[in-house]
Every structure is written in structure tokens, then in C-alpha cells.
Amino acid sequence: MLEAHNVKKTHFIYWASGIVSICGIIFEVLFGALGSYILGDGVKQYTLTISLFLTGMGIGASISEKVMKNLIITFVWIELMVALIGGFSSFTMFGMTAFAPDGTDALFLYLITFTIGALTGLELPILIRKANDIGEELNRSTARVLFSDYAGGLIGGLLFAFYLRPQMGMVKSAFFVACINLMVAVIILYLFRSDIKRFAMHMSGASVIGCLLIAGLFFGEEMAFSFEQKLYKDPIIHMEESAYQKIVLTKEQGDTRLFLNGSLQFSSSDEYRYHETLVHPPVSLAASPRNALVLGGGDGIAVKELLKYKQLQDIMLVDLDPAITKLAKTNYHLLQLNKGALSDERAHVLNQDAFEFLEQSKDMYDVIIVDLPDPNNESLNKLYTKEFYSLVRNHLSPEGVAMIQATSPVFATDVYWTINETVAATGMHTENFHVDIPSFGNWGFVMASREPMDLNELEIEAETKFLTKEVLRSMTVFGKDEDREIVNTEGEIISLKPNTLIDPHLIQKYESAWQHY
Secondary structure, three states: OOOHHHHHHHHHHHHHHHHHHHHHHHHHHHHHHHHHHHHOOHHHHHHHHHHHHHHHHHHHHHHHOOOOOOHHHHHHHHHHHHHHHHHOHHHHHHHHHHHOOOOHHHHHHHHHHHHHHHHHHHHHHHHHHHHHHHOOOHHHHHHHHHHHHHHHHHHHHHHHHHHHHHHHHHHHHHHHHHHHHHHHHHHHHHHOHHHOOOHHHHHHHHHHHHHHHHHHHHHHHHHHHHHHHOOOOOOEEEEEEOOOOEEEEEEEOOEEEEEEOOEEEEEOOOHHHHHHHHHHHHHHHOOOOOEEEEEEOOOOHHHHHHOOOOOOOEEEEEOOOHHHHHHHHHOHHHHHHHOOHHHOOOEEEEOOOHHHHHHHOOOOEEEEEEEOOOOOOHHHHHHHOHHHHHHHHHOEEEEEEEEEEOOOOOOOHHHHHHHHHHHHOOOOEEEEEEEEEOOOEEEEEEEEEOOOOOHHHOOOOOOOOOOOHHHHHHOOOOOHHHOOOOEOOOOOEOOOOOOOOOOOOHHHHHHHHHOOO
């Protein structure tokens, strides 16, 4: 039987294993989120993060058998190192992205992921052995520590996804979690103080690290903001971390720009070229349009263009992120652009995944505008598949018309024409448009309908700043370097296949096309 004073120590060892597991899993997913946000390709970054973290844990567990004495001091300093390295991880990552040479930030992220994984791998074997030294049976100590570890992993993942990332952001979350690691180290140090030589020295080291973490918790985010400002040309006037993405608004000399996860969505200086091309052609060709559906476009600018048509009695906007649509309704700079469109009585806003909405809805629409971000990650790639466009077709009225933003036919030629091929694979007829937008470059759109379209019938009935009937017709002409006949180095035409859920090859094409821009 364990003595009473050892029971308390053993119980806290089990609690400590759960707590450090929570911290470990939070750091793991935090590093994946950092990689996804800064380096792109979420699946690749999370795959590398998990692989490096688990490999580090394995190596750490192997090294733990060489720790023969001073188990408590070893554990305490492992926790202090996790706290110090993990706490400053996000802060340092943003600094390196702003100032260090290209590629250095990725190397740093992978190194720090492996290091925290190795330190985490050291923790559990040491706790198990210490519980056994106190007098707990080995099978009992192992089972309880591992149970606390696995249960803590679930709690950590949920905390990061639903509280820390959306409420605290990635910089403050790292410092906050590091403070918990520090707290565990200090409590363990205090509980086992009678067994520790130079207790005051170890406590002083913990105090110094604690001061650094508290300073980071209160001031690190502000400093990281200055680092992040270096990533944007203009001053940041609004920044928030929603449950789905990083939202940044910048403004300089009257030019307001919206960025989602670092990708430019529009510039107020030329957004009208994009949105007029996106909205007016499908409304013009749709037969007696009475209602419209906008998928994405949470900034409300596409809805503003649709509201110019009195015959449109109902406009449904479906955007996943409530933070974006709230911003569009309340932010002065966005209201200047969308003219309060989302508060119009004809406009209805639903915050839902576009794919799920189309699967569940039974409504038909005369005009469908697909204004989604580029397919630069797996969740967005799903919205550029044959399955998704089949749902769009199924909700398009027989004489209705859809318009889909489809990236750049100049910078990502095979991406653009793959999107066109994917839409056509659903049985819809397609027409192709592209327009020069100074802030973006040459940008492409795919117009689709169930019936063949006669572009000679295109008329511009609403007030526009850019579009005319003649300009619209010129948009259908593509140069040789934008043509769908993509050839390889041997001059052979490359056939394009539709992008599907089973074969989501579009994202690889997208990454390859944009890596030099």
C-alpha cells in the first residue's frame, strides 16, 4: 500500500500526464495550423506535422530509457523547455516569415515540431517510472498514465478547434498553453521539493521562464502583428481569426483590400471589374430571372450588383463563415463597397457550407453565382469538383444561368480549363470569359447553363462602371498563351480530365501553377 503522502504525489502524476497531453496535442495541431496558414496546402502541412511529431515522440521515448536518475528534475526541465520553445513558436514563426529568407520559416516549423514531439515523448515514460518508484504497480501506473494521456489528447484537440484558435489566435494560444506546461512543472517541483537538491535554483529557472511567457502572453500578439504587417503592402485596419480562417483588411490611400488566409480577395480600386463580370452576364442571359443564389461572396459586393435588378425578388447568399458576413454588415469600409447589400430586404444570408446547402436545399434558382476562394486547400477543392457542379446544375432552373469564378487562365491555364472541363462533365453547356483586373491580373470565369447560350443576346441593362456589350464580347477571346490546348514540352496536347472527389487533382495543378507568383 502507498503511504498517504505518496498517494497525493501519485494522483498528481496521473493528472500531470493528462494535462501535458492536452498541451502536447494543442501544440501539434497549432503547428499544423501555422503551416497551413503560412505555407499553404493544409493536408500536406498537417501530414508533415503529425509525422514529425510522432517520430519525435518515438525518439524521445527511446531516449527516456537512458535517464537513470533525477527523474523529477528531468521531467520538470522537459516541461520548462516545452513551455519556452512551444510558447514562442508562433511568435517566432511570424517573425521568420516576415524577415527571414524564403524557406527558412518552413525549416523552423518542421524543426520545432520534431523537437516538441521528442520532448513530449520523453514525458510519459518518466512519469510512469516515477509512479512505479513511489510504489505504484507497473501495470497500474502504465495503464493510468496512458489513459490520462489519450483522454487528454481528445480534450486538447477540442479546446484548440473550438476555443483557443477562434478566441485567442495562434500567438496568444501558444503562450497560454506554455503557461500551463510551466504550471505543471512548478507544481511537480513543489510536491517533490524534499527529494530535490538545489530546489531554489530550479525554481528560479522556472520563474525566469514564467516571466518571459507572461510577457509574451500580454505583448507577444501586438509584436507579432507588426511582423505580420510586413506580409502586407498596406496598413492593416482589421484582423481577426475566425473559426475558419484569418481575416485581414488593409487600406492605403483609399484602396481597401480583403485577405483570407493571406490570399487577396478584392481591391476596392478595381473590384467592380471582377464583380460586374461575375454578375451581369448570367443575369442578362437568364430567362426572366426572379431569384438568385450566391455561393461564397460573403463580403456582399456580388449581392450589391444583383440588387440593381428590380426583377430579382429573392437573393440567397450562402457563406460558410459568419465572421465574414458580420463584417460585411458592420465594417465601415466594407459597407462603403457593398452599400449595405446584406441588410436589404431582398437579401437573405445563411452561414453554411455550400456543398451541404446544395445537398439539402430543394429550391431552384434562375441565377447562380459561384464566388468561392481559389481551390488552394482540400476543403475548397471539394467545391470545384464534378459532384459540386452537378449539385449546382440540379438547382439551376431550365433556362437559368450560372457564373463561376475560375482563377486565372494566364497564370494557371490548365487549372482554368480543368474547371471548365469539370463543369462541362455535368452535362451543362459552358462559355468562357476573362478580364484584366489590375490587382489580380487576368482573371477567368466559366458561365454555364442547361441549354446552349447565345452570346449575341448579351445586354447590359444595369448601371456599370466598366462593362459594355462590346467589352463583354471581347472577353470571350483568348490568346494563345491562355488557350485550352495545353501542350507539353514535346508539343503534344495534354487532355484534361474533370476534377472529382475521388480524384481531386486540381489542387496539385493549382499549387504547381502559382508557386512562382
